[in-house]
Amino acid sequence: MTATLVDSEVLADAVALACRAPSLHNSQPWRFVTDGVELQLFLDPGRIVHSADRRKRQALISCGAVLDHLTVAMAAAGWASVVDRFPDPGDPEHLATVTFAPMRTTPAHRRRADAILTRRTDRLPMAAPLDWEPLAAMLYAAVDDAVAHLDVLDDDARAELAQASALTETLRMYDSSYHAELYWWTRAYNPVAGIPPSALLSAAETDRVDVARAFPVTDYRQRRPEIAEDQSKIVVLSTDADTRENALRCGEMLSRVLLECTLAGLATCTVTHVTELSATRAVIDTLTSRDTWPQALIRVGVAPTADSELPPTPRRPVRAALTFR
Structure with missing residues (x-):
C-alpha cells in the first residue's frame, strides 16, 4: 500500500x-x-x-x-x-x-x-450485563490472541480479587509520593487533563465498588442507589511477556475491548492499580490460571439510568x- x-x-x-x-x-x-x-x-x-x-x-x-x-x-x-x-x-x-x-x-x-x-470511564457501581455469553464471545473475538489474552474472571473469584484490590491500597498507605501524585491528578482546577470531581465517587459510592483504586472522595450524592454492590464482570488482558512492545500492543487490544463494549451499550472502567505491584499482579495471574503477565483489568456492566450519564473528562x-x- x-x-x-x-x-x-x-x-x-x-x-x-x-x-x-x-x-x-x-x-x-x-x-x-x-x-x-x-x-x-x-x-x-x-x-x-x-x-x-x-x-x-x-x-x-x-x-x-x-x-x-x-x-x-x-x-x-x-x-x-x-x-x-x-x-x-x-x-x-x-x-x-x-x-x-x-x-x-x-x-x-x-x-x-x-x-x-460516547465511551466513558465509569467508576460507579454497575448492574450485571445481560446476555453475557454472546457478549463475552464478541470480546474474545475482538482480541488478537497472538498479541494478548482475554479472560473473564469467574464470579467465585470476586472475593479474592477484592482482597487483592484492598491489599494494593494497604501496601501504598505510607507511599507519600504516590498519594501526592494521585491528589495532583485529581485536583479540581486542571482544565485539560486529570480526573475531574464528576468522574470520582463519594464515600458511600466507593463502599459499593469492591475492585477499584482508592481515589480522593467527593461530596456527590448517592448515584445509582438501586445497585447495592457492583455487579460488573471483570475482564483481564494479559500478555506472554512483559516487554515494552507487549505493553503497547496490549493497549491496542484494550482499545478494541472498550469500543466493542461501548457499541454494545455497556459501561466500562479500566482498572490497573492491581497490576502495578508485583504481589497483587501475581494474584491476578493465579486467578486467570495462565502463567502470563496481567496488564489491565476492565469492569464491564450496565449503567442503568439515563441520569447516570457521565460528562466527558477533559483533554x-x-x-x-x-x-x-
Missing part, C-alpha cells in the same frame, strides 16, 4: 478523536508529529505518572490505546492505516510510524469512531498533542 499525503485538517481531527483514549489518571502521555505523509507517535516523558508507573508500562498501554483509536478515526475518515511499531531502535520514545492510503468507509467504521466519543487541545513539520 503506497503512503499518501493526507489533508492536515483530516489528520488533526483524527488525532483529536484518538486523544479521547483512556490513560492512567487521564495523563495523556503521548505526542504526535506529522509531515502529512507519516504520522509519528511518541511517548511524552513529561506526562508520566512516576509513582504508579515507574517502568512506564501503563504509559505504553495508554499509547497503544491512542494508536488504535487513531486507526479507527482514520478509517472513519476514509483512510487505512499501516503501523510500524518501534521504528527507531535508537529512540525508545518513538513508538510508531503510521502511514495512510485511501479506503472505502462503511457505516460500521463510522459507528466505531462514534463510540470513541488537551489538539495543538498541544500534534506538531506539523
